Amino acid sequence: MSRTARRTTDTDTRVALLVFDGVKLLDVAGPSEVFGESRRYTVALCSPDGADVRTSIGVRLAVDARADRIGPVDTLLVPGSDAFPAAPTPPDVLTALRGLAPGARRIASVCTGAFVLAEAGLLDGRRATTHWRHTATLAHRYPRITVEPDAIHVGDGRVFSSAGVSAGIDLALALVEQDHGAEHARDIARSLVVFMRRPGGQSQFSVPSRTAEPRGHPLRAVLDRIAADPAADHSATALAAVAGTSTRHLTRLFHEALGTTPGRYVELVRLEAAQALIVAGHTVTSAAARSGLGSDETLRRVFLRHLNVSPTAYRNRFAASDAVSWTP
CATH class of the missing domain: 1.10.10.60 (Homeodomain-like)
Incomplete structure (x- = not known):
């Protein structure tokens, strides 16, 4: 996506998060807070069957709609799960993603959500990253992806990926900045008391x-x-x-x-x-x-x-x- 694609209106833009049983809570909550704090987006949770889901720590999340009934989606986010690096992506999650992806302006993963994008073929021929513990697995399992093991977040075309947990906040701030400019993103970062400038190409660890x-x-x-x-x-x-x-x-x-x-x-x-x-x-x-x-x-x-x-x-x-x- 070119920088000229930045949105210039203040119209609400829908951000949909595809959630499922075992999803990492912070992968959902962090980006949702960023987009919600902006007040220029509407945030909705969808699941493959529309049922509420239980996170990896047992907290239940209320879902707004079934994935195929969520309506128009501008930004689609796929959070991670501890299960993805070791186990296949559930077929219903893949079906939901493949149904939503064609209509989204951009697609992003948080942490091991990159494995879902990879299994759906959305990262083929692209640069991507994931949690540092699993970058080698991602690269080995999906050789058509150019994995950047140290990056906090990476974007290639309309598809974005980020590293572990808090990196989802970094990516969400970056996407807000892409849409509405640096000052708006800085205001959100100050409000949430988080570090605004953790550039995507920086290393995940010191x-x-x-x-x-x-x-x-x-x-x-x-x-x-x-x-x-x-x-x-x-x-x-x-x-x-x-x-x-x-x-x-x-x-x-x-x-x-x-x-x-x-x-x-x-x-x-x-x-x-x-x-x-x-x-x-x-x-x-x-x-x-x-x-x-x-x-x-x-x-x-x-x-x-x-x-x-x-x-x-x-x-x-x-x-x-x-x-x-x-x-x-």
Whole structure:
């Protein structure tokens, strides 16, 4: 979908969520709150047979209509379930989706709802994501999909997908922004007290959370020190002192536990800090200094090496009002 497709009227637009027994409650509630808070959408729940459903935590959801009687749908959302990665999608859910999809302007999944879109063939030849625990399964089971394992949300044409649970809120905000502009989406984010700018192309997890070692591991104090202050002195000598070991043994520990070197790990943490600073509005010079990367040139080299994009291009992509990453 092109950016020129943004809606300019304030007319109510129907958002339908296809729900079923075992659906994740937050996958339903998060996006529903975003669209409901906007007051420019009507939100309705439908199920394959029109019956109320019970969520994965046992809470019962009242359904507005049977899927084939929900009426015109602008945005169709398919939330996830813990069952989808391991078990086939129920036939009635697939039938309901296939009946609704052709008439919807856009279709989106939350978390493992991507498996339902994939089974229906809606992700064939497209980029997509899902919860980080299941990206490998999605890619293996559906080889025609280009799975982006770290992305928070991805859009390709009229089909969107998002990562686990709270990422559905990020995607809903991005879709609202696409329809009604950045200021309206920011107002909703402020009202809901959520972070507005978690760009779709950002990683689902920070470097420290992806590499955390069990408590008591010799590197635990070192990793905590780096995460607490990326810009501090994290030379091999300084980190070896924190670990109480030699620089040679420190390098061996990093290789054995994390498959990388101390220097590369520090660089990745500093890169992540710089990304957050740039998205928050800092200049390239300020981001370089505050992240510990030092100079503009070093920051540029690190961005190009790991992200294949310059800091300026990254800022233009993520710090501007382009809150959702999609391909026309």
